[in-house]
Amino acid sequence: MKRLSLGRKLFLTADYLFLTGLAILCLLPLVNVLAISFSSSTAATANLVKFWPIDFNLKSYTYALSKPEFADAYWVSFKRILIGTPVNIVLTLLVAYPLSKDDRLFRWRKYYSWAFIFTMLFSGGLIPWYMTIKTLGLIDTFWALVLPGAVPVFSVILLLNFFRGIPKEIEEAALIDGCSHWRILWRIFLPLSAPAVATITLFALVGHWNSWFDGLILMNKTEHYPLQSYLQTLVISFDLKIMNVKEAELLSQINNRTLKASQIFLAALPIMLTYPFLQKYFMKGIVMGSVKG
Amino acid sequence: MKSSWRRELPFHIMVWPGLLAVLIFSYVPMAGIVIAFEKFIPSKGIFQSPWIGFDNFRFLFEQPDFAQIIRNTVVIAVAKIVAGLVASIGFALLLNELGKAFFKRTIQTLVYLPHFLSWIILGGILIDILSPSEGIVSWALGLIGIDAPFFLGSSSWFPFTLVVSDVWKEFGFGAIVYLAALTSIDPTHYEAAVIDGADRWRQTWHVTLPGIAPIVVLMVTLSLGNVLNAGFDQVFILLSPTVMDTGDIIDTWVYRMGLVNAQYGLATAVGLFKSVISSILIVASFVLASKFANYRVF
């Protein structure tokens, strides 16, 4: 099967070229943003920066990094990832496993299933959500960042579909061998669904890392902000309609563009880099043969 | 039948922690949906604000541009869903054909990066490159003799621009699910196909596509939940007076209402309206998939 037809060769070449072009297209805006972050505020406001910094300087980075709040916020986000992601994954696994079973094996399955789906569709809005969290005494605590979104229903559905793709014989064999469902989940299903689990892990990571609104509303003190919430506050949002002199002065001092640009990088860099690490799970196929045998 | 309860108990126990979380953080706040039927005044609270029944909804439906807003929302949202699916799946398939792992990983990482750029940044970039007089896109089109339209300033082109730029931003991230699905396909199926003499095209048709079909159907079903979410962040940044008639969506409308007055009642009513429509569509899709493809989406 080594000899490739001419048609196949042409196709592959075209494929490589096309995808390379696509990747470059995706990379360009990022290069632009990176260049802006290292440029002078004047050049950035005049929109002269394309792919290379003008008047290279590190001012926007030093400004962002010099504040102790930045380190605080980074740490909060780091903790959030460390605790929130496993919480999400464990809960997702726990819920997806039973829901992936046949209705005959688990008779209440579909009621549970719809109970979870329903929460994806309906919501009471900001005020009831806030008040619930407040009633639980979670306002301004770290757990407010982890618990409310503890069960990512979308990931649950995704995972349960992958679980269904695992041949039933494997499970049956394990049950006959006397394995409990817990063991089956952790010892068999988990490794066999590596790509799916990697996917939901990535979603959980990105979700926790990027979320900013809950941090802003649920925390009372700025020291408790996670990273993106904190970075939101760095960019002065202003209404150009009525300014006073002091505000106008600051507009030029803390230029929005270079700061916004460096903000993107400081915040997104860690998460952009995690994907390559997770990718090895996407490369492995499921080795079924040995199991079948 | 006692043994079936014992057999099922582990399943129940596994579900309960997640169920508890969802009960507390999703169901309890759901009681607040009553706000949709109230003239909500923060100082009166959720259960003491005056009840106005369906007035919020009536107000929404009686807007002179209601039909326009709904139409815009649906057109843009559906186009994004369809184009997004095609792009993500297509990309995943194309990438899957390639052999060099390093290349694949690099491409994958690069194309998922735009997902992390906010529209605040991208909006500015788009306005620049799409400018008819100075934008690089117009210049490129000019090279091949096409007179570039005013992508962001013309009503007829605005939705197209929204969809294309959004697909560009999200296809890489959206492809992750399909890439996972592709790696989960049992390799023995391919081996069997090869033995049967199938070339790569037939393999794709008989193994790959059916292999990811369940996930595709799943994603389509769940996407139906977004049929009224045309993408506030993007539209808000790019919207301008000249393209209001095709670009104004439900969420930008709600936003402008909120500029005059904190309209929680109205916003909740709109949210409820969207939820109801989404639910109907998802249930319909679920039932269809179940009946005709014998496939339980969830």
Place this chain on the structure above:
Amino acid sequence: MTNVSAKKKMTTLASLAFSISLVFVSACSGNNGNGGASEAGPSAVPSASPSASSEAVQAADPFEKYDPPIEVKTVRSTSARFKFLDGESLDNNAWSRAYENELGIKVKNVWTIDEAQYQNKMNVTIASGDLPDLMFVSPTQFQQLLESDQIEDLSAAYDKYASPFLKRIMEQDANGLMKKAATVDGKLMGITGFGSIEQGTAVIWLRTDWLKQANLPEPTTFGDVLKIAEAFAQNHPGAYGIGLNKDLFGGLATIEGIANAYHAYPKIWVKDDSGKLVYGSVQPEMKQTLATLQDMYKRGLIDKEFGVKDGNKIAEDIMNNKIGLLYGQFWHPLWPLQEAMNMNAASGMQWKPYPVLSADDRPASPSTTIPVSGYYVVRKGFEHPEAVVKLANLQLKNAWSEEAQAEIYNTDKDQTPFYLYPTVSMEPPSKNLEAGIAVTEAYRSKDFSKLNEEQKGYYDNVAAYLDNQDIKSFGNALIFGPGGSEMEVLKKYVEGNLMKIGEFYGAPVPTQQMKQATLDKLELETFTKIIVGESSVDEFDSFVEKWNKLGGEQITNEINEWKAAH
């Protein structure tokens, strides 16, 4: 394509967040509906002498210290502008110490939040019944809290404790509008947060180097402005005759000043000949304005792509020598003109402000609004309502009175913004105008001994720019110095009593809450279509009809009812 439910929630929450956040900001800009007759023009530069208090109430010491000290719980909106000295914070700084040491008040900030989310957080706080003792609320929230009887009547506290300075600001400056705005049924229910009336007016900014190049005299009529626009467009290929942003109104490169040239007053509520308040955008003079704009667009004086350009893009164009003429506000020398000068001063860029000019022989009246940004209120049942009055007294004394120590309480050499810290923050409405006059006088006489710390800072900028061509000082120099916007434009407006002040400053009336957004969209769309030539100017007439039918007429009635009661 991540979590659908998260996305959904984000859309709802985020759109709510956005919608609410800008209520606060737009309230800052003095509210949507405004009506006005120029009879209520603000007093000319107010003197510093306090008026005699009129009541025979036994006044107490405005700075009476609480012993034992009391605690006042409040909440704050913050932003990136907040900077502190080493070791200090919002809870520990010169102001917090002053409150404790001089007044015996310990201020506790229960929560602080970025200003963009302040409104949301305030609303959830109110909804959960958790009112702080003292808070700053928007006009709408003020209305709601009034109706649900949750705020305290401050009349007695004010009469007894208000310092002469506070009384002067509330009752004399800006024609006593501050006290009036916070008084409901004869009772003072809050301390008003107020900006400056004259600062909301349009100012023409013109590149004098281009003007010289075109060999044209300084403009004295709107006709001159048009000639200048033509010359600029012709002499500078790639540049536009005049700048215009996509929102048509609001700050940088707007049409308000052009409307004023034709005696149209869009976006505000003004008295017509019968004394009734009417909405400026639907008056016949607006049609003439739009006709002119349409013509200007057709002749290529306006950027063909203005419809997609916001303030940032306009700033870019200014910096890249594409705009040399625009209608803006008094503060633009600081942004974006400062940046533009940074880039282009070496090649001769120069700017000068001009007042709005008329298209006929009647002088033009620049339109502006009553800048009520909100109210400091005290929750009902708080044992010490007079605390808010004392906090205001102290702030005024330490920051603005003759006893002020500006370098501790206002700002220091490093521009540390102490003036942002006070819990209750008042500012004499015309302090910038006073500064402009004082600084210019000092520069002329070279005697800066009478200037306060802040003014001295501006004086230094003026000297640096005018004497030493220090470009970095351009900003403040072109506001406060001779030839700056305060002296050349705002002073003329105030002293000549030229301003047309929108008269409506209350919370949106009921029909406005329902219909304003739709009416605004209709207005913006119609106007834009006329300007770019997609609609004929006669579209304006059907627009007015539609506007009235869709709720405009109802709103007009309600606004006039409000006027009768205020």
